[in-house]
Amino acid sequence: MARRKIVAGNWKMNMTPSEAVKLVAELKDLVVSDSVDVVYCVPAIDIVPVVEAVKGTNVQVGAENLYIEDKGAYTGEISADMLVDAGVKYVVIGHSERREYFGETDEFLNKKVKKAIEKGLTPILCCGETLEQREMGVTMDWIRLQIKSDLAGVAAADVANLVIAYEPIWAIGTGKTATSDQAQEVCKGIRDCIAEMYDAATAEAVRIQYGGSVNAGNAAELFAKPDIDGGLVGGASLKADFGKIVNY
Numbered sequence: 031m032a033r034r035k036i037v038a039g040n041w042k043m044n045m046t047p048s049e050a051v052k053l054v055a056e057l058k059d060l061v062v063s064d065s066v067d068v069v070y071c072v073p074a075i076d077i078v079p080v081v082e083a084v085k086g087t088n089v090q091v092g093a094e095n096l097y098i099e100d101k102g103a104y105t106g107e108i109s110a111d112m113l114v115d116a117g118v119k120y121v122v123i124g125h126s127e128r129r130e131y132f133g134e135t136d137e138f139l140n141k142k143v144k145k146a147i148e149k150g151l152t153p154i155l156c157c158g159e160t161l162e163q164r165e166m167g168v169t170m171d172w173i174r175l176q177i178k179s180d181l182a183g184v185a186a187a188d189v190a191n192l193v194i195a196y197e198p199i200w201a202i203g204t205g206k207t208a209t210s211d212q213a214q215e216v217c218k219g220i221r222d223c224i225a226e227m228y229d230a231a232t233a234e235a236v237r238i239q240y241g242g243s244v245n246a247g248n249a250a251e252l253f254a255k256p257d258i259d260g261g262l263v264g265g266a267s268l269k270a271d272f273g274k275i276v277n278y
């Protein structure tokens with residue numbers, strides 16, 4: 031069965047609640063699609079108003095983070111139950127910005143993936159290499175290590191439902207997109223890794239996005255590749271271009 035494409039916006043730390051509602055209204059008619067899943071991954075404080083604003087549309091809402099415990103003395107954190115209760119369906123886990131600026135390790139991210147799945151959220155699990163790693167020729171070794179550690183102990187049926195985002199760090203927010211061949215090569219490598227860890231059916235089912243300076247001009251070529259099932263879009267998700275990316 032053909033995998034359904036999924037295009038997700040990663041708003042990062044942008045958009046106040048009132049700006050968020052305005053943006054959803056601006057994009058409303060542009061992101062309509064029968065054939066693509068559309069997700070807005072938004073800052074925690076925007077979740078409630080954005081869930082309300084997308085009601086009755088084809089857009090689903092994702093969070094940018096969650097915590098690994100269910101409740102208690104974890105000042106400042108947000109639990110999976112809170113996200114689910116607010117209407118969130120997806121959660122970004124392991125973005126390179128969280129790995130780099132907030133010291134999130136693969137061991138910690140593995141716990142986040144398991145918590146999200148336990149609560150019925152779909153993880154958008156991010157992985158990606160630095161420019162140095164690419165130049166040293168260890169890209170695939172690094173990505174495989176991330177995938178294997180982040181998914182350790184996760185069942186095949188759950189992996190089949192998750193979304194993996196391949197985001198080369200050197201391409202994020204830099205305007206420097208990986209070529210469609212570079213992106214396809216790694217996305218296929220991730221699928222092969224899943225096949226080795228699980229089986230061919232799981233690898234065939236898991237959706238793998240490319241992220242890193244995706245824009246209205248390069249989305250069509252990237253998403254046409256056989257192992258690229260859509261994109262995780264940062265900067266271009268905050269403007270009308272996002273509609274062009276969804277309807278590439």
Ligand code: PGA
Nearest residue numbers: 202203242243263264265
């Ligand atoms: P970008 O960000 O599209 O602005 O490069 C992508 C991401 O970090 O998910």
